[in-house]
Amino acid sequence: MLSIxxxxxxxxxxxxxxxxxxxxxxxxxxxxxxxxxxxxxxxAIAILIGLALAYWGGIYSGGQKGLADISxxxxxxxxxxxxxxxxxxxxxxxxxxxxxxxxxGLIGILSLFLxxxxxxxxxxxxxYCFGYKDAVSMTTIGAGAVTYIVGPVTGAAIGASSDVMxxxxxxxxxxxxxxxxxxxxxxxxxxxxTPRSAMVFGGLAGTVSGVSAGLAATDRRLVPYGALVATxxxxxxxxxxxxVLYFATKAIMA
Amino acid sequence: xxxxxxxxxAICHLLGIFLGDLLGKIVGVQTNVGxxxxxxxxxxxxxxxxxxxxxxxxPTEAGVTFWxxxxxxxxxxxxxxxxxxxxxxxxxxxxxxxFGAIVCCACIIALINHLEPxxxxxxxxxxxxxxxxxxxxxxxLA
Numbered sequence: 001m002l003s004i005x006x007x008x009x010x011x012x013x014x015x016x017x018x019x020x021x022x023x024x025x026x027x028x029x030x031x032x033x034x035x036x037x038x039x040x041x042x043x044a045i046a047i048l049i050g051l052a053l054a055y056w057g058g059i060y061s062g063g064q065k066g067l068a069d070i071s072x073x074x075x076x077x078x079x080x081x082x083x084x085x086x087x088x089x090x091x092x093x094x095x096x097x098x099x100x101x102x103x104x105g106l107i108g109i110l111s112l113f114l115x116x117x118x119x120x121x122x123x124x125x126x127x128y129c130f131g132y133k134d135a136v137s138m139t140t141i142g143a144g145a146v147t148y149i150v151g152p153v154t155g156a157a158i159g160a161s162s163d164v165m166x167x168x169x170x171x172x173x174x175x176x177x178x179x180x181x182x183x184x185x186x187x188x189x190x191x192x193x194t195p196r197s198a199m200v201f202g203g204l205a206g207t208v209s210g211v212s213a214g215l216a217a218t219d220r221r222l223v224p225y226g227a228l229v230a231t232x233x234x235x236x237x238x239x240x241x242x243x244v245l246y247f248a249t250k251a252i253m254a
Numbered sequence: 255x256x257x258x259x260x261x262x263x264a265i266c267h268l269l270g271i272f273l274g275d276l277l278g279k280i281v282g283v284q285t286n287v288g289x290x291x292x293x294x295x296x297x298x299x300x301x302x303x304x305x306x307x308x309x310x311x312x313p314t315e316a317g318v319t320f321w322x323x324x325x326x327x328x329x330x331x332x333x334x335x336x337x338x339x340x341x342x343x344x345x346x347x348x349x350x351x352x353f354g355a356i357v358c359c360a361c362i363i364a365l366i367n368h369l370e371p372x373x374x375x376x377x378x379x380x381x382x383x384x385x386x387x388x389x390x391x392x393x394x395l396a
Contacts (some may be wrong), residue, residue, distance in 0.1 A: 021327045029394035045354050050333030058339030068335040090267045091321035093330050097378075098302060107366065114344045114362055117306035119355035126351045141347065145355040153287045156379030167348055170340055177336060186360060191367030195378075200366045204359045208290070209336075213329045221378050223325065235278065235287030 006072065013075025023081065024049050044217035051177060058144040070094045082177060089231070090222035097195070104196040108229045111203030116237045120204070120245050123171060135250040137164045141171060142249070143241040147207045147233050148172025154241030176210035183214025192218055195225040202226035205234040258318020259310075266296040 009016045028045035036045075050232025054066030063069030068077030078084065124138040132138055140160040142168065151168030154160075160168070183190070183205075191197050192215075202225065203212050211230040215222045225249030265268045274289020281287065281341075297318075 011371070018327075019332060021329075021330050024330055025327060027339055039366070042329075046326075046330045047333045050330045051336060051338055053334045054336045055338040057334070058337060064337045064340065066335040066338060068295050073334075076331045076334050080328055080335050085332055086293075087267055088321050088325040089290055090270065090293045090297055091263055092302060093297045094315075094318045094322055096294070096298050098298055109329065110365065111363075115359060118358050118362065118378070122354040122358055125349040126347060126354055127396070131348045132347075134272055141351060145351045153386050167345070170345075171348040171351045173337055173340065174348055175355060176337075177338065177358050178352055180333065182356065182360075190360060190363050191370070193367075196370055197363075197367040201363050202365045206359075209329075209332055211267070212325075213333060216326045216329050220326065224294065228291055231291035231294070232288040235274070235289075238278075239287065 008104055011075070012108060013073075014078050015075070017073070018077040019078070020073065023052075026173075036142045043220070044181075047180055047213050047217055053181070071112045072080065085209070085212075089208070089224075089227045092227065094224075095221065096183050096224045096228065104199040104225070107196065108199045108203055111200045112232055112236055115204040115206045115233055116146050116150075117245075118204075119175070120241075124249060132164065133253075135246070136160050137245045138253070139241065139249045140164050140168045140244065143188050144168030144171035145171070145175060146237040146241065148176060150237035153238045154246070157242035158246050160224030172207070176207045178214040179205050179207060179210030180217070183210075184217040192222060195222065198222035198225040199229045202229035203233060206230060206237070208234065228247055256313045256317040259314040259319075260321070261317075262300060263297065263312070263318050263321060267293045269293065270296055291296060301362075 010130035024046050025042065028049055029042040030043050033041040051066075057067035057070050058064070059072065061069035065077060067073045068080070120142040120144075124142030127138045127141035132141060136155075136158050137160060139156035139158060140151060141164065148169050149172070150167050151172050155165040155168055183192075183201075190201060192201060199214060201215070201222075205211050205214070205226075208227065209228045211226045212223060215226045270291075270293020271289035274287050275293075277287040277289075290307050301310065
């Protein structure tokens with residue numbers, strides 16, 4: 001009996017994922033109301049549960065994709081994969097007020113540039129402090145501090161070693177997770193109230209997964225504005241990393 | 255028909271990432287440049303064009319809004335497949351670099367956002383006049 005059930009769950013992975021996530025949302029709503037009296041948003045708790053499950057899945061399977069590496073939960077990989085994530089993000093644009101989005105045009109672009117350059121400088125400087133003193137390694141780790149996609153793209157383009165690449169990706173993943181958890185906590189400090197503020201946040205915090213999850217846990221209505229800017233962040237980073245930023249680092253280190 | 259909305263969303267999505275890839279090729283990077291952002295703008299334009307012409311009846315709209323609402327569950331599923339184990343084992347450089355980058359950016363975000371003129375108007379208010387009334391009612395308090 002149990003083996004039949006297991007087989008059906010594996011064969012209907014996506015459907016099983018819908019059920020599992022629905023259950024997580026139900027539990028987190030309950031925790032939010034009863035244990036935190038609504039102070040911590042249900043979706044923030046649900047994302048934390050997701051991360052905890054990802055940790056457990058990673059330990060259990062030894063893989064790199066968290067819970068999705070366990071065959072019983074492989075549907076999670078499809079549901080939370082890039083295709084569904086991007087499809088749902090695009091759909092949120094339906095709630096954008098074009099007037100509000102236009103108001104933040106220039107400041108959005110400025111924050112995009114800052115969002116690439118500032119993390120890069122911090123990441124590259126820290127890499128230097130920890131003994132990665134060649135321009136290639138510094139650039140790759142600095143690019144990883146931008147996002148976990150910019151890191152390996154930059155590293156591959158300028159010929160970084162694989163351990164530096166791994167470090168760079170890890171930096172980006174940690175950043176995304178910190179943004180997911182930290183955003184609802186720091187929402188007041190960050191001034192996240194308006195569409196404009198969400199766009200500034202999207203440009204500076206970068207990392208689509210971090211921004212979208214962080215905003216979702218703060219105020220759902222802010223998501224499309226943040227995501228609209230953040231999706232350009234990775235592209236800009238991949239553009240600047242192997243070119244301007246690498247040449248600048250090389251010039252400073254020479 | 256509800257599928258019209260979902261199909262509209264799918265077309266905007268595909269066209270957006272196609273243009274993003276094209277843009278990436280043109281500027282010479284091996285990645286998609288803002289494809290999802292372009293798709294979002296296409297959807298915004300599509301709505302601005304179709305709504306006044308009565309081309310977006312309720313069922314069609316529902317074909318898009320369902321996916322917008324499923325967004326948070328998708329994010330939860332996304333969180334559940336992050337490489338959290340590697341992130342926690344990443345060592346000091348990765349943790350410090352990520353943390354330092356976030357703290358610096360957070361301060362800049364806070365600075366920019368607290369310079370924003372305060373407004374009494376709810377920016378999320380719906381209705382055809384909301385844009386005009388928002389433009390009139392901005393009162394700089396700070």
